[in-house]
Amino acid sequence: MWHETPIDIRYADTDQMGVVHHATYPIYCEIGRTHLMASKGLPYHQLESSGIFLMVVEMTCRYRAPCRYGDHVSVLTRIAELKRKLLSFEYQIIHHQSKAILFTGSTKHLFSQGTRSAIRCPDSYWEILSKIHSS
Amino acid sequence: MWHETPIDIRYADTDQMGVVHHATYPIYCEIGRTHLMASKGLPYHQLESSGIFLMVVEMTCRYRAPCRYGDHVSVLTRIAELKRKLLSFEYQIIHHQSKAILFTGSTKHLFSQGTRSAIRCPDSYWEILSKIHSS
Amino acid sequence: MWHETPIDIRYADTDQMGVVHHATYPIYCEIGRTHLMASKGLPYHQLESSGIFLMVVEMTCRYRAPCRYGDHVSVLTRIAELKRKLLSFEYQIIHHQSKAILFTGSTKHLFSQGTRSAIRCPDSYWEILSKIHSS
């Protein structure tokens, strides 16, 4: 049900607190959902080429323990909710060795053409997303 | 009650959707809260020099309309809740000309020494934060 | 001759070495050149709206002393060379109090329409850039 994507933590992801900066976790989540979609035959760059964007409208983040440079972590991603006009993902970032959950989060997205107008999810994408959701 | 900080939107803040990337807004919020604190005599780098960090433990973001490169926007910040072991901020990002609220968000922070252990807010900082909160 | 732009160093600009990450300086330079151009009536977002982009083709960076969070610094920018098909900028990042030069750098740009084809600088922009260059 969860799709796992290993994250290559970049040195530039850290800040002077000595840990991954909190604004980097949304980027790890984005890696998670784009890899989930690509693994099911829906690469995000192809979605965009067809003029469809997934605009983030909401995000929640819970930071339970810091990620550090040198850590081996993965982001787990799944579709939490799929409606014709709304798509929600859930995320967990887990530490490979300790199995600790370092972070949990969620994002909600509207389908849009360009950056302004919300649309209903086109049928071709709806089918793929439904399969991901029910798998 | 709200502290206003103009944001200098950087070109690098945008992504190929043509708008500011959603992971940049937490950075704008961080600018807001550090400027709020600095304006009240508590610069964040001084806090850190004294060994105290404000670790983000929760964040919520609502994206209402995109920020674009070239836009003139400000982040409004206020302390939403102040407890001995927890500090919460609220944010709004507003467009100067249209006065539209583009984004609202919140963060919750623990006081910590280093990145591991949560502590009670030291008295000297408590006083300043209480003043900010009640102003 | 040099245009000065104060930089608001963001906490997220730092890395775990405790200083501004070296890949952030090119972003400071970008702030410098866009502010220089905007100050002369050529805002970069307007350039782009007209379909013209300034693609970076070369960059050099010399890091002389680190920028730190909490430092007050400015980027100084000037046009080093202006040709019909090439535009070069030079940069210095200086510390307000010590007047130390923390960084020097340069960028070379091609004029392009979209991201592929190099073009000659359109006349309207040529005039403004020439004025900046000779001022």
Next chain:
Amino acid sequence: MWHETPIDIRYADTDQMGVVHHATYPIYCEIGRTHLMASKGLPYHQLESSGIFLMVVEMTCRYRAPCRYGDHVSVLTRIAELKRKLLSFEYQIIHHQSKAILFTGSTKHLFSQGTRSAIRCPDSYWEILSKIHSS
């Protein structure tokens, strides 16, 4: 002689020009050199734990063709020069399918303890780096 590291281009690496932002390439180079070193038994986070840092003092970048989100690219890295007080790397970013060289660059580093003082490379690290250099 060149060490190859595949790069996972993040959506956040792009800008509104529709390509990877030019300040992201130094981050790809950093991934290249840290992976090169880790592959030879010298992970960068271990270097730092021992108090040794590799401070960037110079960087050159030549952008030959843009990287795009969805592209499969690698960074090739090698040590160009190794002295007791200076370490230089060279980089190429290549496109997997076209084999085109999209980018070439170089960085020069001083060994330091903390962020201020340059030191001679400690013997234990010198051995490993020498092996990498001559391989």
